[in-house]
Amino acid sequence: MPSIESARTILRCLKDAGVTFVASLPDGSLASLIEILDQSNDFIHVPLSREEEGVGVCTGAYFGGRRCALLMQNAGLLNSCNGIVTTALQFEIPMLLLVLYAGARGDMAFPQLGQFTEPVLSALRIPHYLLDDLAKAPDLIGGALTQAYNFKKPVAILLEKGVL
Amino acid sequence: MFKRNEGLESIRTLVDLSPCLVTVGMAWVDWNRIRPGDGNLALKTLGSGSSIGLGLALALPHRKIVVLDGDGAVLMNLNGLVTLGRMRPKNLIQIVFDNKMYECSGSVPTATAHGTNLVAMAKGAGIRNALSVDTLAAFTEAVQRAFAADGPHFIVAEISPSSENVITYPRWLDDSDNRYRFMRYVEGLEGRKLHEDAIDVKLSLNS
Numbered sequence: 001m002p003s004i005e006s007a008r009t010i011l012r013c014l015k016d017a018g019v020t021f022v023a024s025l026p027d028g029s030l031a032s033l034i035e036i037l038d039q040s041n042d043f044i045h046v047p048l049s050r051e052e053e054g055v056g057v058c059t060g061a062y063f064g065g066r067r068c069a070l071l072m073q074n075a076g077l078l079n080s081c082n083g084i085v086t087t088a089l090q091f092e093i094p095m096l097l098l099v100l101y102a103g104a105r106g107d108m109a110f111p112q113l114g115q116f117t118e119p120v121l122s123a124l125r126i127p128h129y130l131l132d133d134l135a136k137a138p139d140l141i142g143g144a145l146t147q148a149y150n151f152k153k154p155v156a157i158l159l160e161k162g163v164l
Numbered sequence: 165m166f167k168r169n170e171g172l173e174s175i176r177t178l179v180d181l182s183p184c185l186v187t188v189g190m191a192w193v194d195w196n197r198i199r200p201g202d203g204n205l206a207l208k209t210l211g212s213g214s215s216i217g218l219g220l221a222l223a224l225p226h227r228k229i230v231v232l233d234g235d236g237a238v239l240m241n242l243n244g245l246v247t248l249g250r251m252r253p254k255n256l257i258q259i260v261f262d263n264k265m266y267e268c269s270g271s272v273p274t275a276t277a278h279g280t281n282l283v284a285m286a287k288g289a290g291i292r293n294a295l296s297v298d299t300l301a302a303f304t305e306a307v308q309r310a311f312a313a314d315g316p317h318f319i320v321a322e323i324s325p326s327s328e329n330v331i332t333y334p335r336w337l338d339d340s341d342n343r344y345r346f347m348r349y350v351e352g353l354e355g356r357k358l359h360e361d362a363i364d365v366k367l368s369l370n371s
Contacts, residue, residue, distance in 0.1 A: 018365070046218070048243070053241060053244050055212075056216040060215065060219025060222075061222060061223045063346065063358070064350070065223060065357075065358035067365075083212065087209045087216070090209075090339050091343040092340055145365060145369070146366050149360060149364075149365040150362035
């Protein structure tokens, strides 16, 4: 079961980074995070039905002055590729992609996702960082957000199941 | 049935200064001729109008946001309707010009030419204010009501295809330029800064 404490820590890091808008689609490991997110008054939360719309939703919120994050599993990242390329990269939109890394080291589920996630991010020229230790979360989330605005594009943080 | 450009002409003053998210294709060509300027964002991902519109409407809940869409685009992102039906932003007006074809992609018929009912799908997704109109008068009235009342509004305009055979874009649009102009335009409407430079973000993290 994902830990409530991990979820609280990650949300606090997002809040500290000034993120006020999160679009999401669940993964079992993200359940606690999404539950707390949905109850929080610190964020506008948009539950999606397919991840690619989240790229558009975050882009619209960015135009309205919000700092945004898109929370999803890596299958959803693959679902989102056209939106990432023809909206987020095309219009130079900074946003955080918080991606549950199914098939990562030690995870038996979704071996193909585990193999394609980082190569796809690299092909999209999206910087990506692995969050494998909760203690790194403040630096990674704040740093990735700064980089997203500096590079004018999405930046991804891959969340290992162990940290949730 | 009426033509898209007639419909857009008839709502020009209703839309006034509202930010418009305009689908790639003929809707952009027509609208940019009728209301040129920085308040129009030319979308690049087919179907992204409902999603970008939702995000902007939630970020600026006091301002009417207009999405000018097409049947092909809406069919590409039916998930957008589902999320609109769930979030129900009061200030979003989505206008779909349904010519029952992919007009910019060789005039190949879309599913609406074969019985798919966009209004039924929108209602099924939870968008209560969804209706279809097939005359210019009914269209203008529907948009008038949408500006006067809470939404979200989903208006399907049954239109005939454009008269022009050759699609001519009014000017080549640089997407980066378009997005900065659009954002500055919205800042002008809001009277406050919305765009953040990287340095602003960095400083806010250090404070």
